Amino acid sequence: MEGGSGDDQDASDPQRKKKRYHRHTAHQIQELEAMFKENPHPDEKQRLQLSRDLSLEPRQIKFWFQNRRTQMKAQHERADNCALRAENDKIRCENIAIREALKNVICPSCGGPPVGDDYFDEQKLRLENARLKEELDRISSITAKYMGRPIPQLPPVQPVTMSALDLTVGNFGGQGIGPSLDLDLLPGSSSLAGLPLSSGGGVAELEKSIMVDLATNAMDEFLRLVQAEERLWMKTSPEAGEVLNLDNYERVFARPSQGKNPDLRTEASRDSGLVIMNGVALIDMLVDPNKWMEMFPTIISRARIIEVLSPGLPGNRSGSLQLMHAELQVLSPLVSTREFYFLRYCQHHGPGSWAVVDVSVDSARETQFNSLLQCRKFPSGCLIQDMPNGYSKVTWVEHVEIEDKNPTHRIYRQLIHSGMAFGAHRWLASLQRMCERVASLMVTSISARDLGVIPSPDGRRSMMKLAQRMINNFCSSISASSSHRWTALSGLNDDGVRVTTHKSTDPGQPNGVVLSAATSLWLPVSPQNIFNFFRDERTRPQWDVLSSGNAVQEVAHIANGSHPGNCISLLRAFNSSQNNMLILQESCTDSSGSLVVYAPIDVTAANIAMSGEDPSYIALLPSGFTILPDGRPPDHNLIGGPSTSSSSSSGSSGSLITVAFQILVSSLPSAKLNLESVTTVNNLISTTVQQIKAALNCSGA
Structure with missing residues (x-):
């Protein structure tokens, strides 16, 4: 083993045609190799010790170790590259043999060519070849980086000829743009249903x-x-x-055409x-x-x-x-x-x-x-x-x-x-x-006037998080999801009242059996006018059965959007027998629909939220309304006329309203639903709907 010492060129030679090289002795190389096996990266102290022992300059020791490490890396990369080249050659030979075998394969049952399997075999081989090529390119780039020159690539593998079933999706005038998409891979096809699963239950590689x-x-x-x-x-x-x-x-x-359905x-x-x-x-x-x-x-x-x-x-x-x-x-x-x-x-x-x-x-x-x-x-x-x-x-x-x-x-x-x-x-x-x-939730610089009775920005964020959980709970309570089993009750109208129950044990909800009840109806009133009617605390006594006609006052207000209807309110009822109870309400609207959701909350819980503490354990049982456009062309004969608000529906001749209530049937999760609870919630919704129709002058709807 010989190594250049790295000595400077002869300064006395004006043409600087040559470099002086120092050939290490066999003893020096032996000692350097022994140290390299023990530690390829010696520190400065070890290099000085070697310099004294071998009568070499510290700079020579340093350059020798640098050269030796580079040489070892290049050797390892060359070995890996050779192994990968051999593996790729083997795969290429196997591919050629398999393609030749597929040309002459015969179905043992009918004597004809097989149907279906050849496509997946070819597809698997094509994907494996692509993976190997990507790995080869990666190794080659790493090797080239250390060797300082590009590595010659293997000759390209001949592409697999696809079957006639390979159709191109997305052609402008017959000119293919982008990769092809096979018939069996179209959305809604059943090809993936028959593919093998991995032993762990996940998605198989193919x-x-x-x-x-x-x-x-x-x-x-x-x-x-x-x-x-x-x-x-x-x-x-x-x-x-x-x-x-x-x-x-x-x-x-x-x-591909699948026939008319x-x-x-x-x-x-x-x-x-x-x-x-x-x-x-x-x-x-x-x-x-x-x-x-x-x-x-x-x-x-x-x-x-x-x-x-x-x-x-x-x-x-x-x-x-x-x-x-x-x-x-x-x-x-x-x-x-x-x-x-x-x-x-x-x-x-x-x-x-x-x-x-x-x-x-x-x-x-x-x-x-x-x-x-x-x-x-x-x-x-x-x-x-x-x-x-x-x-x-x-x-x-x-x-x-x-x-x-x-x-x-x-x-x-x-x-x-x-x-x-x-x-x-x-x-x-x-x-x-x-x-x-979300942007409103992140605001920190809020004036004391905008905060109102809420003492701090942390209290404002806590109230917003509590209201968001109320919205989420309400939306999940009236969904027609497969996790709910709705039962229709007779009475109110052709659509009736539907009820379902669930056992509530999660934090943030009252423990026990909760009964959800809802009905949906159409009214000849624009969605924006109905939304304004529900969110206005001055008109609340006209529809809120539980308030017994008592007026309410907004004691806290949080704006959470550019539209004035997007807000959170804390309401207090006047002349109520329950002076320790408040109403948390959020109203939200956009051009696709609106929500007005509310839940009773006691004063102690409201103070916890407004102080900025974690509101996750405050129990809520929300009720409220959803308001959607009916999807029909605009009708100027609507009660209140067509809405002109920027947040109103893009054309509607009326509104689809869902009225929903939740009540706690029993605080015991094992309790059974009784007829009295069903009758109570049915009467509650029926009375609410009647009062809404009367207030909006559409009792005949």
Whole structure:
């Protein structure tokens, strides 16, 4: 072993043509090698000791160890590269042999060519080759980094010839753009249902690879949809966004024909707007199902991650891929929820730009696809672009196919079939309102006048968190989710009152058996006028049966949005026998609908929240109202006339109202529901509805 000493060039030579080299003796090399085996990175003290022992300069010792470490790294990388090259050659030979064997394979039962298996074998080999090539490129780049020169690559592997079933989705005029999407990988297909599962119950490697392909193709289609102009999208109204031109869509994105199904219905819409939240925070919310549900309590009743296929890059979550389940709702027991099993794929597209796409996938492990309402998501999602001052521009696309085996309830049919109930406009309007609420929650510099009786900003945040939990509880209590079993009572109207019970043991709710009751009705009054009627404390005695006609006074007020109707109030009843009780109320509205939710709360609990303490254990049992547009064209004969507010529905001839109450039947979780409780809540709702109709001059509705 010989090594350059690193001596300087001869300064006396003006042309500096040569370097002087010092050849180490065999003894010096032996001692250096022994030290290298013991410690490849000697410290300065050890190098000085070697310098004295071997009669070498410390700089020579230092350079020898540097050169020796570089040499060892290069040797290891060359060995790894040779092993990988041999493995790749072996795989390539196996691929050639398998392809040749597949050409002549014969089905033992019928004597003909086999059906189906060849596709998955070829697909698996193609994915394995791609993985090996990626690994080879990675090793080669590392080796080149240490050796200081590029590593020659292996000759390219011949591509596998795909079968005639490989169709391209998303062609403009027959010109393929982006990866191909096979027939069996289309949303709603059953190919994934027959794929093997891993022994641990998760997604098998082959199934995972196909899901990655599906998500990638879905991202390509989504980006083209979100950026497409009027050829694919038609404007419906200035407020409600756009709907998809299905004829043009089918010409552009060719899909296999599955025959006409009269029960199938497509809903596809697009909308865009500014949101007061930056892109990173929005992405963090979308990839976390708990935060996602918290942001959309009026739309999402349940959500969970089945498996994380890829966590994505830290910071921006680019490349994140999750297999998820979600149940979406309209806040009424009369409207069935929609269940989706889908992939959620996040991709970073340059500075300040992200895309998140959802696409349905069937799985044999889930049996919910046999439900009466089949729902499939074609590529849907949102494009997020950072704007100045912490805002983001969000473009939302919703594209679903619904199979209604049971007809939609008559009073909600127009709203559902118009696409307004689950469309892009509703998602975006809810996101804008909730982002305003989050921004309001984060405010710290608040004047004493704005705080009112609330003593501090911490108390304000505590009250807002308590009100948000009240909203979440109310939304889950009236959902038609499969976790609830609603029973219809006769009486009030054709729709009747529906009741359900659940055992409450969670902190933040009264312990025992809780009875939830709700009814939905249509009124010929604009949604904005009804919302103003419910949230105004001056008109409360006209509908609040429990207040016994007593007036109420607002003792605390928290604004949580740009619209004056988005606020939290603490109300006190005059001349009430229960002077220690207050009413916590939150009203919220956007162009897709409104809520007015309230719950009794004692003075002690209110003081705990207003002092800034944790409100998680304050028990709430909320009741309230949901107000939705009916989805019909505007009618100037409405009581109160058509609403002109910016937060009102984009065209409606009336309102769909759900009235809901919750009462504690018994403080014992094992107690049974009795007829007296059912009669009480039925009378409570019936009387409330009658008083609302009388106050709004529509008793004949």
